[in-house]
Amino acid sequence: MPVTLVEVAARAGVSPATVSRVLNGNYPVAEATRQRVEQAVRELDYVVNAHARALLHSTSGIVGVVLNDAADPFFAGIARGIQTAAAGTRRLSIICNSEGEPSQEFAFLDLLRGHRADAVVLVGAAPEDEEFRTESAARAKGLQTNGTRLVLCGRPAPSPSAPGDVVAIDNEGGARAITQHLLDLGHREIAYLTGPAGRTTTTARFVGFRTALEQAGVPLDQGLVLGGDFSRRSGQLAVQNLLAAGKRFTAVAAANDLMAAGAVSALREAGLRVPQDVSVVGYDDLPTAVDVWPALTTVHVPLEEIGRLAVELAFGGSGMQTTVTAPTHLVVRDSTAAR
Amino acid sequence: MPVTLVEVAARAGVSPATVSRVLNGNYPVAEATRQRVEQAVRELDYVVNAHARALLHSTSGIVGVVLNDAADPFFAGIARGIQTAAAGTRRLSIICNSEGEPSQEFAFLDLLRGHRADAVVLVGAAPEDEEFRTESAARAKGLQTNGTRLVLCGRPAPSPSAPGDVVAIDNEGGARAITQHLLDLGHREIAYLTGPAGRTTTTARFVGFRTALEQAGVPLDQGLVLGGDFSRRSGQLAVQNLLAAGKRFTAVAAANDLMAAGAVSALREAGLRVPQDVSVVGYDDLPTAVDVWPALTTVHVPLEEIGRLAVELAFGGSGMQTTVTAPTHLVVRDSTAAR
DNA sequence: CTGAAAGCGCTTACAG
């Protein structure tokens, strides 16, 4: 059984209230008394019960992080930023893997609400359907009445009136920039590997791609647009299919780095050289982007910074609903060359 | 302000006790009563206060995970296994990044104790000094008296008598196997890149390397043993130094995949081909090992499985102190060739 | 089947 404050008080020969006071250091206590209490705490190896404390304060010192998969480097990077920033405010982070399942996401949200999390950060693309949005808005309201701050990272607010701050990512701008890079190199037949269907990030990145083509007056060939799911394997498969179908293309733009790595691997299997025969670009600038050979030209997304911003909005915020947009920028490495 | 159980009771026209009973479903309740309560819960969007509940049960539904860095794929893999298995028991996981700092590790342990975590899983190599071991053993005892189960993952118990289960990794066996692979290919001048000094994992892997050489009657050249710290950069630097010093070697064995990736990159910069000129091997078999070009020959470590095992020991365990050792095995890919 | 009451481990006005 854990040691309680009452036992500490008994050993120190004072009242529980006094022990509480020296522990919290928010009231004057006689030096001699303090000494005795501190010694008792040490001797009994006492640690306050965080639940009893949370019951009084109705605050828990916990930040909930809900994401698809903490082992995915994209999410890991953001989670790390959140974790570090939260620790800086003496708060603990709870990581919850939703596997991209809305039902799991909602379940975690309820759990975190029950734990009276100080804040919840919801990371990653959201499904684009109306039902999800309605449910999300309801959950957001529930968290708010519980006093839990909500921050969305990399997804838009479910409705203009829903509570919660937003750290947006300039997905469209980055996609435009990297597509422009390919166009500048003379590429006209560019295959595009999308993210999973019906997700906000997937759409934003594709729109950026399409917009850049339009602005350059290059027609979009629907036959070169392939559905992926952000996994390495899906990028590899897509390019294999493209090749098997005998499609002509001189560049591949993948909606993230993992698919780009898969694409490179499929090209190499087919005896094609990157970038001499085909240029490849990714998105996210994950740490692994420099380990792929050739090192990936990609769009940098400041993952840790995004996590840090989320925590800042949650606790340092003005109290007003705020949206900040994290900038993205092109990083040119070795996987792209002039046509 | 959050809705309380008393308010739900008032709206449903029953006593708080009755609401508690329908919520927990562990007592008979009249169907009509149940209906009214459930409706009130829905209308008020009520969620039980996990802290109040934890205060009664002295259990929190929380699993603490303490590791160096959740963004590192090695830790991310194990954390994922823990998280999934914990969720399977309806428990939430708290991830704490200690940055490899013993002081931070201890601080998190105390925090988790205060939160009455059901279990704490401590992941990663431990420092080898006596002071750390003593402190660790004391913390282990503290957790035990709190009723928190402790599991060590990838590190040995601080003392034979310290409470806590262990999921060990066969680091030495894997290192022996991969070194043997290089020897079988005819390599005799093998550079070795170590992990950070004074860590259990570093030692175990190096011992495996040394043992394999000894058994083959190949002398160990201390000039070919370079200190790294498990980071990609340190692997790259080590090989650059080796090259600058004009050392002869036909293979590089890195104590993990990240350093192996760095080594490959340094070799390539110097105009050397892998594996034609120099063979390179890693350790861990991270997802990224297949993205490195050439794909890395390495030692597979069942990361997710290790996490799963940890949770199993914590909650399914016999109650007796148990150590299980996760097996490792050689994975031959493209970064090694015959001398 | 249901309610009144005690209690989990702490904190904090309220007295002194």
Next chain:
DNA sequence: CTGAAAGCGCTTACAG
């Protein structure tokens, strides 16, 4: 500077 008492939001014997 310190203690007695009430209360945070729940659960669970104890009665009925």
